[in-house]
Amino acid sequence: GNSVTQMEGPVTLSEEAFLTINCTYTATGYPSLFWYVQYPGEGLQLLLKATKADDKGSNKGFEATYRKETTSFHLEKGSVQVSDSAVYFCALDAGADSWGKLQFGAGTQVVVTP
Amino acid sequence: NAGVTQTPKFQVLKTGQSMTLQCAQDMNHEYMSWYRQDPGMGLRLIHYSVGAGITDQGEVPNGYNVSRSTTEDFPLRLLSAAPSQTSVYFCASKRSSNYGYTFGSGTRLTVV
Numbered sequence: 001g002n003s004v005t006q007m008e009g010p011v012t013l014s015e016e017a018f019l020t021i022n023c024t025y026t027a028t029g030y031p032s033l034f035w036y037v038q039y040p041g042e043g044l045q046l047l048l049k050a051t052k053a054d055d056k057g058s059n060k061g062f063e064a065t066y067r068k069e070t071t072s073f074h075l076e077k078g079s080v081q082v083s084d085s086a087v088y089f090c091a092l093d094a095g096a097d098s099w100g101k102l103q104f105g106a107g108t109q110v111v112v113t114p
Numbered sequence: 115n116a117g118v119t120q121t122p123k124f125q126v127l128k129t130g131q132s133m134t135l136q137c138a139q140d141m142n143h144e145y146m147s148w149y150r151q152d153p154g155m156g157l158r159l160i161h162y163s164v165g166a167g168i169t170d171q172g173e174v175p176n177g178y179n180v181s182r183s184t185t186e187d188f189p190l191r192l193l194s195a196a197p198s199q200t201s202v203y204f205c206a207s208k209r210s211s212n213y214g215y216t217f218g219s220g221t222r223l224t225v226v
Contacts, residue, residue: 046215106155
C-alpha cells in the first residue's frame, strides 16, 4: 500500500537557520505530493505541491522537489523565522485510483527560537 | 468565500451518546473527506466522498457514518460515542484529484 515517512521531531532551530525536513514515500504509479503546515490550534494549510517527477513546489520561502528516483519530497527553507514554528505534514495522493484520498506522514514539529 | 466550515468547534459527549459533526463548503468542490488527528499518529482518513451520493470508507471507519446528499455538506455521525473517539476531527474538500485539500478549523471532541 501507499505510505509516507517523514523525519521525527521536534526539530529545534535558531532564527535564520536552514531547515530541512525529510520525506520519503512508497506508492504505485505517479502520485502527487504535498506539504501541509499546521500552526498551533489551527487546521492544516496547503504549503506547496508537486504533481510530477522533477517538479519543484515553492511557497513562502519553502521549496520541495519531487524526486522519483529516490522517492523523496524533502522540504527546505533557507532562513527560518519564529513564525515558521508549526507542525509540517508530508502527504501523497496516489492519483486516479485513489479517489482523492490523502496519505499523511506522522508530522514533524518545528520550533524556531529567537 | 467561507471555505470549509466545521461545527461545533468543541464538544464533550458521554459514552454511548450520538452526535453529528457538521461540515459545509461553499467552493463547489467534488471531493470531501473526514480525518481524525491523534497525538503521534498524524491524520487518519475516516470516510471520504467523490461527489454527491458517493461515499466510501477510509482507514478508520468503525463507529462513524457519513452521507453526502448535496455537494456542499458532508456530516459525520458518531453512532455510540466511545472514549477511543476522543480526538480532533478535520473535514476537508478539494476540486479534483491533483489539487490540494482545503481544511476546516477542526472539532475537538472529548468522550468521557
